[in-house]
Amino acid sequence: MSAVAVTGLGLVTPAGADAAATWRTVCAGSATAAAVDPALGDVPVPLACRVPDFDARTLLGREVWRMDRFAHLALAAAHQAVADAGLDPATWDGARVGVVVGVGTESKDASFTAARKLHGRDYATVSPLTIPRTTTNAAAAEICMALGAGGPSMAVTTACSSGATALGVARDLLVAGRCDVALAGGVEAPCHPMTSLSFSRMGTLSTRLHDPAGASRPFDADRDGFVLAEGAGLLVLERAEDARARRVPVLAHLAGYGASTDAHHYAAPHPEGAGVVRAFQAALADAGLQTGDIGHVNAHGTGTPMNDRIEGATLRRLFRGSPPPVTSAKGVLGHTLGAAGAIEAALSVLTLRHRAIPPTANLDTLDPEIDLDVVTKAPREGAIEAVASNSFGFGGHNAVLILRRA
Incomplete structure (x- = not known):
């Protein structure tokens, strides 16, 4: 596409x-x-x-x-x-x-x-x-x-x-x-x-x-x-x-979109993140990219014990053990439910524009079961060409957006 x-x-x-x-x-x-x-x-x-x-x-x-x-x-x-x-x-x-x-x-x-x-x-x-x-x-x-x-x-x-x-x-x-x-x-x-x-x-x-x-x-x-x-x-x-x-400025490109359904449970995520993997891979294919092209993941990161642990493990599998830097805006914003995916997509656009990944607020001690490079304390600057933004919902709905630098 x-x-x-x-x-x-x-x-x-x-x-x-x-x-x-x-x-x-x-x-x-x-x-x-x-x-x-x-x-x-x-x-x-x-x-x-x-x-x-x-x-x-x-x-x-x-x-x-x-x-x-x-x-x-x-x-x-x-x-x-x-x-x-x-x-x-x-x-x-x-x-x-x-x-x-x-x-x-x-x-x-x-x-x-x-x-x-x-x-x-x-x-x-x-x-x-x-x-x-x-x-x-x-x-x-x-x-x-x-x-x-x-x-x-x-x-x-x-x-x-x-x-x-x-x-x-x-x-x-x-x-x-x-x-x-x-x-x-x-x-x-x-x-x-x-x-x-x-x-x-x-x-x-x-x-x-x-x-x-x-x-x-x-x-x-x-x-x-x-x-x-x-x-x-x-x-x-x-x-x-x-x-x-x-002749207007382009802030970023929405390059890929992938969606899936866990078909597992009305509230709990699939324990192996199977639906997330499908949505993520579909978004990458839609954008014509590989996991190595993604420089940052704007995580769903709700702060609930199960969801964060499963998302972390799923990202490790997707990126074969080496995910790029991750952040969650929900430490600052709370969980805006149906608005979260759009707000976080907008923040991903701004990350590409400013070449800075915002920190995850209130992350004092990373859960030892979550082996991710989570940005914390201060923004992390760097050249980022593509961002993946994850969003998951009750009913097993998963949506992943890929945004690229303009």
């Missing part, structure tokens, strides 16, 4: 409300988890990573009243990405613009508000917009309406690999000629008591309540789970020849 160009990116994350702020914070290794998030109430694990200083009404105008927070975050990131690409929705051919947004779960805010009114038999005050606001396609729909994007649009849901899957699907649409510009990525706003409680009951959240900033610690010997986080990452993709014709 032909590589497609990344010509713009937008980030709204706990590390900052734009790409530049996010990159600075991630490179500084400054964790963003808060001790008690008011939105989570009195659940057992009230830790979360929230986007700072995000005023949706100021950024997006009066229309924000009809949207839930995940749509706010996605729309803000979309505006950034389009501006970064030098595109003007007032003049583009909207019928040739596609939108693909990965979302892990439906929005909880409006649906739970309606549920409370239902149980109180307060039927007349249930909003008629409850369904449009909470369905997983709401973010994609709002982006299309705001930007006049009339090409193919959809929500992609593959749990925590949704954002990466969305980028792969958008790339396929471009290569197939279904659109000329694709705005793709992921979003999640999961900081709701039910989401926190559910993950807590599964035993996947860190319970490091005495040290919130140190709670998310991928690959560390003392890791005990992830921290719930919100965020959005959207990238503008175009065919390389179209980007050249527009």
Whole structure:
């Protein structure tokens, strides 16, 4: 398959409300988890990573009243990405613009508000917009309406690999000629008591309540789970020849995409990483590369004991015992679920641009069972030509993206 160009990116994350702020914070290794998030109430694990200083009404105008927070975050990131690409929705051919947004779960805010009114038999005050606001396609729909994007649009849901899957699907649409510009990525706003409680009951959240900033610690010997986080990452993709014709800077190339399903367990990864191996090898083949061409792996790296150990062992097998330098942004950002793959793809683009691998925050002692070269404490500079970005999700969904330096 032909590589497609990344010509713009937008980030709204706990590390900052734009790409530049996010990159600075991630490179500084400054964790963003808060001790008690008011939105989570009195659940057992009230830790979360929230986007700072995000005023949706100021950024997006009066229309924000009809949207839930995940749509706010996605729309803000979309505006950034389009501006970064030098595109003007007032003049583009909207019928040739596609939108693909990965979302892990439906929005909880409006649906739970309606549920409370239902149980109180307060039927007349249930909003008629409850369904449009909470369905997983709401973010994609709002982006299309705001930007006049009339090409193919959809929500992609593959749990925590949704954002990466969305980028792969958008790339396929471009290569197939279904659109000329694709705005793709992921979003999640999961900081709701039910989401926190559910993950807590599964035993996947860190319970490091005495040290919130140190709670998310991928690959560390003392890791005990992830921290719930919100965020959005959207990238503008175009065919390389179209980007050249527009004479705009190309930030990187999305050169390869591989996807697979473990078909093993609804939550636990395959113990030998068989599905990850298939997805990784498919992405390499799609990009026309070998493992030796990959200079860095942006790992899924959730900070859960099993997932990190299996990902580490799988990378050792894939690279025949010598994986390139690895990092996980989740030590800083927490786990943004369906948005994670897109945010991490954007960070991989910035790694290629700045020739620097951000550190993995809170990694004090590498788990002795994880034999990887994990970047920690400070960014590692160097010439990197290709990055692999891993994303895995409940249900056994795996997505691997290969990004190359422009």
